[in-house]
Amino acid sequence: MGRDEKLVRVDLGARSYDIRIGRGLLESAGSEIAAVLPGARLAVVVDETVAGLHLSAFSESLAAAGLGHTVIKVPAGESTKCFSQFERLCDEVLAARLERGDAVVALGGGVVGDLTGFVAASVRRGMAFVQVPTSLLAQVDSSVGGKTGINSRHGKNLIGAFHQPALVLADTAVLDTLSPREFRAGYAEVAKYGLLGDADFFAWLEDNWQAVFEGGPERDEAVARSCQAKADVVAADELESGRRALLNLGHTFGHALESAVSYETERLVHGEGVSIGMMLAHEFSERLGLIDAETVARVHKHLSDVGLPVTVQAIPGQLPPVETFMDIIAQDKKVSRGALTFILTRGIGEAFVEKGVDPAVVSEFLKEKLEA
Amino acid sequence: MGRDEKLVRVDLGARSYDIRIGRGLLESAGSEIAAVLPGARLAVVVDETVAGLHLSAFSESLAAAGLGHTVIKVPAGESTKCFSQFERLCDEVLAARLERGDAVVALGGGVVGDLTGFVAASVRRGMAFVQVPTSLLAQVDSSVGGKTGINSRHGKNLIGAFHQPALVLADTAVLDTLSPREFRAGYAEVAKYGLLGDADFFAWLEDNWQAVFEGGPERDEAVARSCQAKADVVAADELESGRRALLNLGHTFGHALESAVSYETERLVHGEGVSIGMMLAHEFSERLGLIDAETVARVHKHLSDVGLPVTVQAIPGQLPPVETFMDIIAQDKKVSRGALTFILTRGIGEAFVEKGVDPAVVSEFLKEKLEA
Structure with missing residues (x-):
């Protein structure tokens, strides 16, 4: 080595x-x-x-x-x-x-x-x-x-x-050799590891993200800490029966957005969908009284600082109505026996799996965001 | 139950x-x-x-x-x-x-x-x-x-x-509802379990095979003992890294025969290939000095009694030359790094995995059998 x-x-x-x-x-x-x-x-x-x-x-x-x-x-x-x-x-x-x-x-x-x-x-x-x-x-x-x-x-x-x-x-x-857009999109997943389970890592990223983008030793550090975070979750739940679902923070909304634009990468790539999806997951957690507005603002600031999109309005072109999004979410493979499963959070680094989220509450929240 | x-x-x-x-x-x-x-x-x-x-x-x-x-x-x-x-x-x-x-x-x-x-x-x-x-x-x-x-x-x-x-x-x-030919072909795998690891079961089959064919409680017994035999091997070696290869008794020759007739089931179905293959595996084991002629004769008698084919001459139509068989055997997925692996036996119920069998010896043996 x-x-x-x-x-x-x-x-x-x-x-x-x-x-x-x-x-x-x-x-x-x-x-x-x-x-x-x-x-x-x-x-x-x-x-x-x-x-x-x-x-x-x-x-x-x-x-x-x-x-x-x-x-x-x-x-x-x-x-x-x-x-x-x-x-x-x-x-x-x-x-x-x-x-x-x-x-x-x-x-x-x-x-x-x-x-x-x-x-x-x-x-x-x-x-x-x-x-x-x-x-x-x-x-x-x-x-x-x-x-x-x-x-x-x-x-x-x-x-x-x-x-x-x-x-x-x-x-x-x-x-x-990656384009800045492609690098940023990958970075959304790096930030995700901090947000889902490691507040220290998220704080470190807030301080060091520029060096990560520039390619110094901080880049290797960020990749290694991300891999370690994922490896820890995978080791605990190889076949995704429980805890591994945490890795889907931002992904239920993110996948729905990708699907809504028919996976046209000119409009949205996966990491951008995850960035907007993570933002929505935090805003939805705030709506449910799980986190305060300051936490939401901190996530918003970091994702914006690195140049990632943070609102559905950042996606160019027309988006479908909320009913289409709800259909996509219901079809998502992470659905279990008809109930909606979401990854919510109680703070930076404190994500958790919530099964049985009321679809009506999701629909109302998403409708507001689409019309904002 | x-x-x-x-x-x-x-x-x-x-x-x-x-x-x-x-x-x-x-x-x-x-x-x-x-x-x-x-x-x-x-x-x-x-x-x-x-x-x-x-x-x-x-x-x-x-x-x-x-x-x-x-x-x-x-x-x-x-x-x-x-x-x-x-x-x-x-x-x-x-x-x-x-x-x-x-x-x-x-x-x-x-x-x-x-x-x-x-x-x-x-x-x-x-x-x-x-x-x-x-x-x-x-x-x-x-x-x-x-x-x-x-x-x-x-x-x-x-x-x-x-x-x-x-x-x-x-x-x-x-x-x-199976045709007699299809039932017999399946029976070749039943006999295999006796031959590879359970001399008592083979002796029981020699005494009870007619009741197995007729559908009495002996049929359930034969199916259950076969499943148990396979389950034991699988439990010991789920991903086929060692002992599970024993289940291929008769299958290297059998697959080669099936391939040689282009899987034309009018000429040969899988179980018939296994029956001839098991016979060849015993005859090859005899050739190598591992078993005596009486053991070979006992296997020959039982497989013949139930109506299974026991020689390559039983296959209708022309067979390819020995070189074709050797090519097929070399391509078989059970080949490991170029060496030939065969399941041989030291007696009824005493099969074992032999890696590194000399292809020249196999070729000579098979040539004789094809020309018999």
């Missing part, structure tokens, strides 16, 4: 694994993978965009470590998380004659990670899987916890598997 | 479940399922053939227990275990608005069970799954142990998941 590298251990018994975080990790990826999966052959899944930026450095590192590999390219974008790409990738991994001890590697953002993980979970009923996340969102969220999947015409991430990686390599230098 | 019903508990910690075995269980299926999954709504997957024979009795039983359900029909036959049916079923389960606590039910043989299990494993990253196996093969083999999957153009069962059911209901009366 390099001098300035950070390590987060995800503790899941026989399925435990390390997340390594640091600048320039891509160049030592081959030896890191060879140490965990000696002798494995690899199928590397990458999208066209990431391939142009990072594939040659990654391939050279694999070759230097003596790891044979096949590259499978997919188109960039959410529409790649579909049945036909799932089938194609399964076929290509089998065509490369990879065996059970070999590994499938996701080099890319959340789309490539989710799709590739489901392929790794399914080929031969489970092959080794390595995540090399290249977006901030993937580094702090989707590459930790083993959720994999594709989209269905009934909704996002509805088909998939829980499949833990054998190793996650998060090179924080590759984040320099 | 009915007076004459048998119960096998599959012990897998939090994923433990019961296999209930008995005549007429289909009529009480609704209350059995409701007891394990109270309040669940069901999607029942069934093929056209089984639907004609057993769906109305099953549906009535569900309705009587107050269980709402949707029926999803698929074509009968192995070609149903494909990506497009997987996609279609996932979509239909979601269209029925089933939630995580609801269940997907497989009413049918191995094809429906394997496909449906993979759908249950994948929709919402894992829904409850109930198996109602209607073939002898499914009752004693494919419905026990949690292996689910579909076929790829690279081979059978190459895409799937380990997903344990919440309940298995094996109604041995429905086996009366």
